[in-house]
Amino acid sequence: MENKKTLVIGASTNPVRYSNLAIQSLRRHKNDVVALAKRMGKVADVEFVNSFPSQKENIHTVTMYVGPQNQPEFVDPILSLHPERVIFNPGTENVEFSQKLREKGIEAIEACTLVLLSTGQY
Template identity: 50%
Template structure:
């Protein structure tokens, strides 16, 4: 089943995990939305540098450090995703608690591993 996924920290750099995750999500048939510091495209999707109005987001996967996450707290909660994946290095207890209070599942995991093991 396809899960519309928002990648925060998207990058066009092929060495970045966010780039790999975007491509693997597409290869697994998931629709993606992208937010990053710089514009560019991954597949046919443009990286947004703002916080666009999005509907139907199932999963948000984080690729930004905890110190840069507070600017996204309200935005992500407003999207009402089912879950937020905190990839290695992005774990943030404060944000995870806020998500849980808003009935959004915080998950400390790796999107790439989840995809490769069929747990996504």
């Protein structure tokens, strides 16, 4: 499987949170991960960051674990990264944001990162 460097927005150290499980699964599938969180922490071998990565990071996929009400601050930074795709996990769906992404040629999908990884569709 190709390494698809992934930005996880809404990372959590809580082992029952889906963002935590996603980071673990992404690493098991040999994907590089940048984990963005308000609080510092670590999951697997991934140290959290609290500032947005630069374009030099070459982010392939952004996977959202924050609800639409908390997404406005991420719109412009994500657009500037110009990733291949943004995954809106269940509960993070945002029609307006998805439209902006598509207008910039970025794939916006409503899916579960964990399911995509476990079924080989990532």
